[in-house]
Amino acid sequence: MLDVVLLGVLVTAIAIGFGLGYRQALRRPDPAPPAASPTLSRDYFIGLNYLLNEQPDEAINTFIQALDVNSDTVDTHIALGKLFRTRGEADKAVNIHQNLLARPALSVVQNEQVQLELARNFMALGVHDRARRLLYQIEEQSQQESHRVAAIRLLVDLFEREQDWQAALDVTWPLLSQQTDMKRPAAHWQCELARQDRDEASRPLAQRRLKKALQLDPQCVRASLMLADLALDNGRYATAIARLGHIADQEAAYIPTMLPALQHAYLCNHDDAGYERHLLTLLDIAHYTSVIVNLGELAHQRDGVDTAIALTGERLGISPSLGGLDYLLDLYIESQRLSGRETPDSRLRLLKHHTRALLDDRPRYRCEHCGFSGATLVWQCPSCRHWGSVKPIIGVEGE
Ligand SMILES: [Zn+2]
CATH class of the missing domain: 2.20.28 (Rubrerythrin, domain 2)
Structure with missing residues (x-):
């Protein structure tokens, strides 16, 4: 598909050049018959010949040679290099873009555009040091704000691949007030650094970084989870519960993710009633299966399996789910076992086998x-x- 696009661009570009040359020749007062450059027309037809003989690589190379570099065709050359890179041939893209850089016809702006493309090619080839040098040069010297921003974003991409989170933060820092979409990634880089600090037993430093993450992005669930983990490790269960409770306001979709830590905090605090009240407030926000199952387990332990079945069945009636059905089958099997009705060929066990297989596959x-x-x-x-x-x-x- 990309070959077709590439060839389409080339043939169109050369056909336009061919046509323009022909029209200019027509306008000339010189009575001599109009004719395009013999070299251009020869290369054009050689390329077409390759194309007709189903030799697309040779056709592309011939068309590129036929397309002169001048101020009108620079964009076409840049686009051609991009197409090569997109189809996994970054080495060819490097050749095209380096060839462009050697031409004196390029303006300063075009020169920077080509350097940005060249940096992208080097990144695609994994030659990070050359990409980094080009990008820092643009970031420091360019008068074009858009080029500086593009260079910084590419540097961020590069540092993320190298997991150099501090370098990503340093290079982005001057931009954060204008490029607000960078605040979320920056908060996660702080979390990555906090994880390293925590692993190196520097918990106060990790805590400071996580608070910075929340300043950058108040919706950063990851920072709240990590702060809660630190509080749990220090035995500050009420603080951990408060941190985890904040997650429901930040992003309700992560409620199931924080439930194990929430359960652990209440368990360590010997506060089952508090845990149940907290789960019921979460149920008001959304009927997530994990919340329903956790409430079912509390009812199971306190009031027995039949109460748990009644409560869970009612809640799943509002919000049915495969995971909820799987848990309900557990409760039914337990109820049968307690009443001595379970048999080895139980249909419930067969159903349970299917729900488990379906869940494992999802x-x-x-x-x-x-x-x-x-x-x-x-x-x-x-x-x-x-x-x-x-x-x-x-x-x-x-x-
Ligand atoms: Zn994705």
Whole structure:
């Protein structure tokens, strides 16, 4: 498909050049017969010949040679390099863009455009040091704000790939007041650094970084979760509960993610009643399966399995889900076992086998930006590289 696009661009570009040359020749007062450059027309027809013989690579090379570099064709050359990079041939893109840089016809603005493309090519090839040098040069010297911003964003991409979170923060810092969309990634870089600090047993430093993350992005659920974890480690259960409670206001979709920590905090605080009250407030926000199951377990332990079945069945009636059905089957099997009615060929066990198999086969998290799905929660989508876009799946097959 890209070959077709590439060839389309080339043939069109050369045909336009050919046509313009022909029209200019027509306008000339010189009575001599109009004719385009013999070299251009020869290369053009050689290229077409390759195309007709189904030799697209040779056709593309011939068309590129036929297209002179001048101020009118610079954009076409830049676009051609991009197309090569998009189809995985970044080395050819480097050749085209380096060839452009060697031409004196380029203006300062065009020169920077080509340098940005060249940096993208080097990143695609994994030659990070050359990309970094070009990008820092543009970031420091360019008079064009858009070029400086583009260079900084590419540097951020590069530092993220190298997991150099501090460098990403440093290079983005001057931009944060204008480029507000960078605040969410910056909050996650602080979280990444806090994770390193925590692993190196520097918890006060980790805490300071997490608070900075929340200043950058007050909706950063990850920072709240990590602050709650630090509080739990220090035995400050009430603080942990408050931090986790804040998550429902930040992003309700993450309520199922924080439930294990919330349960742990209330359990350590010996406050089952408080946990149940907290779960009921969460149920008012959304009927997530995890909340219904946790409430069912509390009822099971306190009032017995039949009460748990009645309560869980009622709540799942409002918000049916495969996970809820799976839990309800557990309760029914337990009820049968207690009443001595269970037999080895129980139909409930067969149903349970099916719900379990269906659940095991389902992803639990999905990126709301690109649709990537997986079994574990990641803070940066591995597919589209957005931060904080992977969330628990909500609905019949999820929460
Ligand atoms: Zn994604």
